[in-house]
Amino acid sequence: MKRLANAIACVLVGAVGLSALDYERFKTGEELFKRCIPCHGRYANEKPMGKDRDISRLDEKEISSKLSAYSLGRTTGAMEAQASLLDQDKIDALSIYIANMHAKYGEELFVLRCSGCHGKDASKSAFGKSGIISELDEKRTMEILSSYQNGVYAHGSTANTMKGRAVALSNQEVLELARYIDSIRKAKTQTPDDAPKN
Ligand code: HEC
Ligand code: HEC
Secondary structure (H helix, E strand, O other): OHHHHHHHHHHHHHHHHHHHHHHHHHHHHHHHHHOOHHHHHHOOOOOOOOOOOOOOHHHHHHHHHHHHHHOOOOOOOHHHHHHOOOHHHHHHHHHEEEEEEEHHHHHHHHHHHHHHHHHOOOOOOOOOOOOOOHHHHHHHHHHHHHHHOOOOOOOOHHHHHHHHHHOOOOHHHHHHHHHHHHHHHHHHOOOOEEEEOO
């Protein structure tokens, strides 16, 4: 069990690009996020108390500055009470967790269920038949996977193999995978110029 957890941790640090220190914060954030789940959902993409705020779409900086504003009482509402319990370390941990959680779930799913045929970095043609899926953006992957689920996407005799895999996925898993595959695409197309500068 522990070995598996460690193996996943290594994969995560590699692909999502978190340093070991950031990974510590990520784990702390994962713990803290448990109390956010009742309103924001396990994947941070539910409408809290019916309000249209999908926090899974925010980047780390946006999450951090919103939480700071709440904790300083600059904005009022349901979140003010939540955020008053947070100090800067907790805000950092939550921000890094929320901003990277999708890549983590997506990566775990991909390694378990897809990489055998599509390659570890999604850049192998499955059975020499499929396209290179790391070239697909989030929207396109979602479209294709739901087409397989409905049995209408087939460009070869191998389509049934892929259909079986797609049908086994929940909507949430489709979303997580599409986001993860998109993150590989972005990492690959990133030129030295838009690479983050430290
Ligand atoms: C009791 C329900 C509730 C809980 C628990 C809760 N939130 Fe919220 N959250 C909301 C609501 C409602 C909003 C919408 C903004 C508002 O009206 O205050 C919101 C907004 C936010 C926003 C800003 C979204 C935006 O786009 O402006 C962030 C970030 C956020 N929450 C993070 C968290 C984190 C992190 C936790 C856990 C520490 C948490 N929330 C716990 C209800 C909750
Ligand atoms: C057993 C091998 C196998 C596994 C496992 C598998 N695939 Fe496939 N996949 C294929 C094959 C073969 C094709 C080409 C099918 C066809 O002819 O339409 C394909 C096609 C695709 C395509 C369309 C690419 C294109 O050419 O447009 C996507 C997207 C895709 N797979 C995603 C996934 C995802 C995500 C997973 C993990 C849940 C997965 N696959 C698991 C074999 C596999």
